[in-house]
Amino acid sequence: MTVRDYALDNVSEWLYLYKNSIVKINGFNFEEIKTIIEKEPFGILNGTYQYKIYDLAKGNARLAVMMAMIARKTNNLDSLNNVADLFEQYFETFVSDQGAFKDKIVLKALGILSFFYTLPYNNQVLDSVANAFSIPADKLRETFDRLHNLDLIELNYEHVRIGEQNLSTYLFYKVFVKDKLLSFEALCHNYFEQQEYRFKDTVYPMHQNFGKEFISKEIKPALISYWSTIKSDNEKAFRFLKFAWEFLPDETLIYLEEQISSINTSENKELTTTYETNDFTSNSSREKHLNLLSNFLKKPTFFLDALELSFLFVKQNNQHLSQLIYNIDSNIIFTEEDYIDHFKRHSQLVDFLIDEAKNGKLEALAFFAISRKLLKSLRWSYENKKEAKKDDLNIASVKKSRIKILETLFTLYKNYPEETFSVVLNFSMAGDNNNKYTFAFDLVYLIPWIDKNMKAKSFRHCYYIQEMIRSSREIKYSNPDFKRLKTTFKHPTYNLFELVNWDRRRGKEEYDFEDYDEFEKLKTSDIAKKLTFKSKKELNLFIKQYYKILEWKEVNMYSQYNVCDKVIEANLKANSEIGLLTFIELAKLQDINKSNSDFYISRKSIDNLTSYPELREKFWKAIRLKKLNEIWKLELLFSLPPQAITKKHINRLFIVLNTIKVNFGIRIERVEKYETIEPEILFKTLQIVVKRLETENIKIWLWNEFLISAVNSFDNINLIKKAYIQQDQLTNSFDYSGKGLLNILEKDNSFLLQYTKVIFEKNTRERAKDHKELSVIWKLPRVENILDEVIEYMADNLDIFLFQSILPMLSFRALMPTQKEQIIIY
Secondary structure (H helix, E strand, C coil), X not given: CCCCHHHHHHHXXXXXXXXXXXXXXXXXXHHHHHHHHHCCCCCCCCHHHXXXXXXXXXXXXXHHHHXXXXXXXXXXXXXXXXXXXXXXXXXXXXXXXXXXXXXXXXXXHHHHHHHHCEEECCCHHHHHHHHHCCCCHHHHHHHHHHHHHCCCEEEECCEEEECCCHHHHHHHHHHHHHCCCCCHHHHHHHHCCCCHHHHHHHHHHHXXXXXXXXXXXXXXXXXXXXXXXXXXXXXXXXXXXXXXXXXXXXXXXXXXXXHHHCCCCECCCCCCCCCCCCCCCCHHHCCHHHHHHHHHHHCCCCHHHHHXXXXXXXXXXXXXXXXXXXXXXXXXXXXXXXXXXXXXXXXXXHHHHHHHHCCCHHHHHHHHHHHHHHHHHCCCCCCCHHHHXXXXXXXXXXXXXXXXXXXXXXXXXXXXXXXXXXXXXXXCCHHHHCCHHHHHHHHXXXXXXXXXXXXXXXXXXXXXXXXXXXXXXXXXCCCCCHHHHHHHCCCHHHHHHHHHCCCEECCEEHHHCCCHHHHHHHHHHHHHHHCCCCCHHHHHHHHHHHHHHHHCCCCCCCCHHHHHHHHHHHHHHHCHHHHHHHHHHHHHHHHHCCCCCCCCCCHHHHHHHHCCHHHHHHHHHHHHHCCCCCHHHHHHHHHCCHHHCCXXXXXXXXXXXXXXXXXXXXXXXXXXXXXXXXXXXXHHHHHHHHHHHHHCCCCEEECHHHHHHHHHHCCCHHHHHHHHHHHHHHXXXXXXXXXXXXXXXHHCCCHHHXXXXXXXXXXXXXXXXXXXXHHHHHHCCCCHHHHHHHHHHHHHHCCHHHHHHHXXXXXXXXXXXXXXXXXXXX
């Protein structure tokens, strides 16, 4: 049988008596709608049309077919921007009792439901709504009953809502706008403050589907009427304009200009133009003036107004510069309208930025930041040579804007050399451009600038030239000046970069090798041959050059720990003293921690160092003398071969564990080596860790195996329980399988209630819901005896929704059939 969603619960009451399964029937997805409308007699192959039809149909195949017929007949996308007549036809075919709709109260009832989505059937809320629209409450209920019998609305669990969601937007349009059976103005005055999101959910789809100009014209007087009553209240004004800006653009911009003009200047010394991916994803993280203005950056008509006001605001409040950059970056994505307007928005943006860049540092930095995105976007290509002979208006516009950006960049180089060079480096690699036409176009302007400003003695300049020329191979492009530039711009640090870059070898990329093992073998041989040092002078030269590479944020190399391993290994083999110095110097680089690359000394290299008896004590002393990070003391002690450990090392280990100030982690296999001399090493280490985590602001991570081993090694279960809770709060991934928890519960099952309380009393809801390992409790014998008090605690202390989300974690995850049966019985 088939039932609507709202009736499923009623059916479920007797379904359990029979063998059954529930299959949810979803609406048609995009691919399914696309398949239908691509076939004859519709033949809708244009992707833009297909997405528009899918968006309007909302999974309804009948509506999709009707829209496809309109699109095929008119061959005009605009015909889908006002589909009121189509919905009128659909509405008529959907209704079996045409006479019902001669009664206006029926349409009014549907209009009310289309706005509220759902309403309680029997309480004061419905009475209040009926009164607001001058309809007797009993009459409204009676109408709902009638509509329910017509299967037009759902009436269940004392709530009513429209069952056919495709009609909801149309009914709102028909009742409040087209036929004006109910007052949209009254709706605004009575309900906007409490039902702000329902206005967005009803008005915007109506505006999108039933003629934007007509809808805006019809609802604007009501919106202005409501605006006049709340605009003096700043909070209410922003909430309203967040919804109404598209219908009241002039009023919104005037209000924002007044607000910005009255704001006191607030300056931040550090100007930041960068942002992380999620910095401004939520409304709470966005500055409200800029957030509202960002809407207008999508609209060519108001683009410049919004841009000017945004810059005016940021000049007064420069701490929000990064959000301005984010707003512009997010809204200069090409739209259909941009293609029609020949990228007028982008031309306006470029001209505005160039004019502003002359006015000061903030404006110049904004120009650099936005240009990075523009130069990646403003590209072009040709289908064939004939097309390339004469540019169309769009390509001509893009070229013009690109020239302006390049010329301004080069002009600003004198005062902002680093910023300019960073932008040039970012956009001028051929692989990023992805086509030879933009690359060749840029070179006409870049090569004269390179000849004038780039210096062969600069590693960074040489890197840029060599990498740019190298990148041209990807698009099979060559320039007559490349040979001259490649010969001129040579630098020993660039040669080192090529050597330590684990992604390439002698001009070939890693993926050019069919056998990766062969590549790694050859790369290791190259490094060992060229980076085995005969003197401290050679080592210092390498470190100086290597640091230049690592510290430059524009360079991001992978697998530099491999390079460290190979360099240390080669030098220890050749000369242990030089090898020790090499390790120390690389450790210094790691301590500086300025690298943008995957750089660190692996445990393999530390173990290699401590395998040389004569170097252990020397490195221990060097840690203090060379002022290395104190973490190296712990790394050294944890890396000692078991046969080398003495009582002296035990004492050192306990001192370091008790005094080290940096965060660190402990692996069981690194501590167990000490058991031959100190049998209680695990217990004493755990005591130190628990005490320090309890009393100090430090993080000490124990890997899962440590506590599992501790449970089996000594009897102080209270110490282990405390350690488990500490580690659980340090990281979400601790004991994710639940093996450690199970070991503890096997010794003390009362820990389950204690642990449960910690989860839900000290952690956030998200952290609590993350405990998927709880199902391991069913592996315990007679778990039911301890579970009752846990369930009782959860039922008494958690809200119903969180309680329901936690229960599955106590049940079927990764269990044997007998255990699942045990759960069902419980």
